[in-house]
Amino acid sequence: QQQVRQSPQSLTVWEGETAILNCSYENSAFDYFPWYQQFPGEGPALLISILSVSNKKEDGRFTIFFNKREKKLSLHIADSQPGDSATYFCAASEQQGTGSKLSFGKGAKLTVSP
Amino acid sequence: GALVYQYPRRTICKSGTSMRMECQAVGFQATSVAWYRQSPQKTFELIALSTVNSAIKYEQNFTQEKFPISHPNLSFSSMTVLNAYLEDRGLYLCGAYGGDRYEQYFGPGTRLTVL
Structure with missing residues (x-):
């Protein structure tokens, strides 16, 4: 079954606005x-990217908000x-060493519409 | 920086024939390489995870007999699609992990078209 879910499937925003992409997981x-x-x-x-020990990660204009209790980010x-117009994928893994x-x-x- | 190259970028093969694709990591040591197939609907399917000096782990619905993988050193991996058919079409991506880092870097993919 799908272990990682994203919403919405598509989003259109105006230039200068904040786009919010959601993700939830099962495991x-x-x-x-x-x-x-x-x-x-x-x-x-x-x-x-973010590790589950953190609830926020910022890198320039990009920020991840993470809620471990609700299994959402x-x-x-x-x-x-x-130029941000693209497809964005949320992913998840268990860190058991490399691989x-x-x-x-x-x-x-x-x-993103100009 | 960490770069991953894949070649060929595109390939066309006749139904029932085979094709080999390659993945090369530059700037880091790829201790593990994951091969994925991305469908036209953008869904990722993990084919197998290869770690140097360990057995290659194939996911359900994917086998070594169909998708043999070689990972001979820390910078190179290859995968062959044997007896390709229409359902094997897609973008084949390799994602390489390096050293003690957990980030996975992807190549641009090899797009396979089967006629």
């Missing part, structure tokens, strides 16, 4: 949560730019 053992950004024709690029993209396999959500397509 309580997951403790590492990366977000990937994928443009058409390219592979997914690691954007930002969200990616906030502040001051959205047209832990990632479970991916189905992605959220973000469109």
